[in-house]
Amino acid sequence: MIDVPRSKQFNDVYFSPQDGLAETRHVFLAGNELPEFWRGSENFTICETGFGTGLNFLAALKLWKEEPQYERPKELHFISFEKYPLSGAEIKQYLSHWQELEEELEELLAVYPDALDHGQCYVLDVIDGVRLSLIIGDVNEEMPKLEDGSLVDCWFLDGFKPSSNPDMWSETVFSNMARLSVAGAHFATFTVAGFVRRGLGEQGFEVRKVSGFGRKREMSVGTYNNM
């Protein structure tokens, strides 16, 4: 039985009770066309809204490790925002279920800080070639602080249901995504909420519906067309 964490603030689960890892692989990895999309890049940056338990990060880390060295980017940078950080002990409790992630979980916990302060960015060298920048605070306050530039190759939008957490799906987030995206950047998210799709569209993202995970019929993916 999977011990699925539930947020008190948002009355929502962190990942699918059915199989969170399979959901991550379907929605965020396949949804962003990984690993094919990172092949041939020297450096590749993923940016996530909502670090939570770190399940998405561990799945991306595992995928990168499994790729032949000549195909994967030399450096993988994973940036993630989190307003309500979990402790290392909580992350261990929630993710230990997946034996196939045991090694990656240990790698994360070995560098995960004991205390995480708001307004801070913790740059963690998780393994050689993979860096995690964990930014603690509200994404609406922290994302605008990232320096201008084509930084992000793909986006994992994972901030609880838009109906229960509209703040995570704001115009501030969408306009900063456009500001920080490389031309042709990908995004993927589990939601097909109309205001999210319109908000991304207004910022230059081409938005498509594809099959969702499990009982969710549809999800959204897309590409940033530089305006």
Ligand SMILES: C[S@@+](CC[C@H](N)C(=O)[O-])C[C@H]1O[C@@H](n2cnc3c(N)ncnc32)[C@H](O)[C@@H]1O
């Ligand atoms: C669905 S969970 C993320 C699941 C996560 N990706 C994982 O692998 O476990 C959404 C996360 O977004 C965080 N969050 C919600 N609102 C936020 C905000 N305004 N700014 C930053 N993080 C926020 C929550 O605390 C929660 O950890």
